[in-house]
Amino acid sequence: MNEKSSQFRWFLAVLMFLISFISYMDRVNLSVATPEIMKEFSFSKMDMGLLQTAFFVGYSLMQIPGGIMSELFGHRVVITVAATFWSIFTALTATCNSLHMFAVVRTLFGIGEGPLAPSFSRFVYRWFSADEKARGTSFLLGGVFFGPVVGPAATVALMLAFGWRSVFIIFGAIGIILAIAWYYFATESPRTNKFVNTAEAAHIEGDSVEATQPQKELAPWKSFLTSSQFWAIGIQFxxxxxxxxxxxxxxxxxxxxxxxxxxxxMGIAASFPWAALCLVTFATGYFSDKLIVGGASKYKVRTLSGVIGLSICCVALYLGAVATTPAMNVFWLTISLGSLGLTFNAGWAACIDLGGKFSGSVSGWMNFWGNLGGVAAPTLTAWIATNYGWQSAIITTSAFAIVGIVAWFLVRPERPLVPKTGGRNVACFSEKEAVSNT
Structure with missing residues (x-):
């Protein structure tokens, strides 16, 4: 009865961090290699913007299907297949020799990576207790944002030593290794994992029937689509x-x-904003869990955190655009991107609060909208920068934050999209959460 918990869920959280890290390194690599690729193939800014957009088209299209697949087939299988698929196409980027070939490979890369985030959201739902979800989410986001911290410097070093193609081959191989590791170590339920003891399983799942015999069912999409906060969580993202x-x-x-x-x-300066984002994301995950355990409402912890993050981002991004020295420019850009750590953590944690056992679908919906932003951002920014200059492009980006701030006020994480049921439902209906919702 006094068995010490095995804490294996945190090992899987670290593995989730590494997979997320590599997935974003694969994206950053193209951005950092952009000057060399533009030079070798005579691509314009618009060409490179279209290549970035090609990735996000494939990535966005797989968000909602990825969430549904994670609920029907489980995060173990979906993440393993997705990581293997996108790693193959990461490596194939090195073989591209035309704009069309780049576009096809980057689109398929996006399709492969699409199911990752909603599947990891499902993993956090199944593997972390009610007062650990924000911290669990922070490992997903921390990996995402740590990629750009070391990505520019690491990519530049590899490019200078071996050429830009080596970057994609190396990181593609690493991704396949991590996919194999996930399949070996991760299981759908903590109770069926050989590395998890009874104490840890009880801490995560309690005596829930759903925990031992999880049901496969589709999310109530008709109900979701009539909810204003379902749309708001997508728009803010x-x-x-x-x-x-x-x-x-x-x-x-x-x-x-x-x-x-x-x-x-550039390889050094470009890492500062991402380092700030990574640190703020982990700090937000830790303190938001503490606040909820202490009795703070999810509205205050999630919604207001999202609003504050976008508000700081808006002001700092404008100040960065009008800064008169490179040092001040990088300083304000660091504050701007770093502040989004408040918003990102709030958004992903709110998906779990709102969706419960359908957190994969809700996360997929939110990330679908987010990556429509990814479709628009590269090309629209390139067009503004080409026609009106970089300062206008950054100021326009700053102004968009106001829309996200308004949308956040419609999100009420203490009001789940799925009705509460009796008993202790491991992911979204625990007694601790019932207390925090009052």
Whole structure:
């Protein structure tokens, strides 16, 4: 009865962090290699914007199907297949020799990576107790945002040593290794995992029947689509992701063209905003769980956190656009992107609060909208920068944050989209959550 918990869920959280890290390294690599690719193939900014958009078309289309697949087939299988698929096409990027070939490979890469985020949301739902969900989510987001921290410098180093093609081959191989590791270590339920003892399984799942005999069922989409907060959680993420993808797609080239950084200095400067985003995301996950355990409402912890993050981002991004020195520009860009850690963590945690056992579908819906922002951001930003200059492109991005702030006020995480049921439902209907919702 006094058995010490095995804590294996945190090992899987680290593995989730690594897979997310590699997935975003694969995206950052194209952004950092953009100057070399543009030079070798005589591509324009619009060409590169279209290649970024090609990825997001495939990625966006797989968000809702990815969430549904995670609920029907389980996160173990879906994540393993997705990671293997996108890693293959990451490596194949090195073989591209035309704009059309780049576009096809990047679209297929996006399709492969699409199911990842909603499937990991489902994993957090199944593997973390009610007062650990924000911290569990922070490992997913932390990996996502840590990729761009080390990505620019690591990619530049590999490019200088072996050429830009080596980057995609190396990271494609690493992705396949991590996919195999996920299949070996992860299971759908903690109770069926050989590395999890009874104490840890009880901590996560209690005595829920659903935990031991999970049912496969489709989310009530008709009900979801009539909910204003279901639409609001998507709209706010469209704006949040739009801003983030402007950084992801164009920060390296922006620093070199508008701020006159060399390739080596850009590799360092471009990592600062992502480091801030990574740190704020982990801090938000830790403190938001503590606040909820302490009795704070989910509205205050999730919704207001989302609003504050976008508000700071809006102001800091504008100040970065009008900064008169490269150092101040990087400083305000760091504050701007870092503040989105508040919003990102709030959004993904709110999906679990709202969706419960259908968190995969709700997360897929939110991320679908977010990556429509990813579809728009590279090309629209390239068009504005080409016709009106980089300052206008950054100021326009700042103004979009206002729409996301308004949408966040319609999100009420303490009001789940699915009705509560009796007993202790492991993921969204625990007694602790019932207390925090009052």
């Amino acid at each position: 469209f704006i949040t992701d739009y801003i983030m993808y402007v950084f992801l797609a164009w920060l390296p080239l922006y620093l070199m063209e508008a701020q006159k950084f060399s390739l080596q200095k």
